[in-house]
Amino acid sequence: MRYGLVTAALLAAAWGTLSSASAQYGRIRPECRGMTNPRSCSCALDNGGRIMPDHHRPGRLVWRSPKRGSGAHMAFMNCAIGSGR
Template sequence: MKYVSILGFSALCAIGLSSNASAQSRAHPECRSFKNSHSCTCAVENGGRVYDDPHRPGRKRWVSARRGTPAHMAFMNCTNRSGAR
């Protein structure tokens, strides 16, 4: 019985790790270094951009499309679908 539970636990861990890895691979290449790479990816794919932070040399920031535009609504829909916060 212990063997079956250990096998089941290891299978669940493997599934969890593979789903996390696939989520990382879907991130836009510019967004992989950000803590919230899902929202950054949604922004870049829907009219946003990644730029150098003028106040912190060596750092980057991302911005979504301007509020009130259809591109911003597409960004919001994307983040809501992916569950990013």
């Protein structure tokens, strides 16, 4: 009986950790959490994009995708389209 309860408790704890980790991972990088489109921002950073200061809104940051026409930009587009954005 005790072994069953311990096993159930460990499985419940593992399940809770797994579900929060997968939700947290969700392809959203920590640098992109405050952006308007965090999924596309993450795709851009994963494929050679960058985050830079926004010249039109002081104190804010914007993300930029890789250079258009490059293989990295195509990878960014595939990632952004595949993530549903």
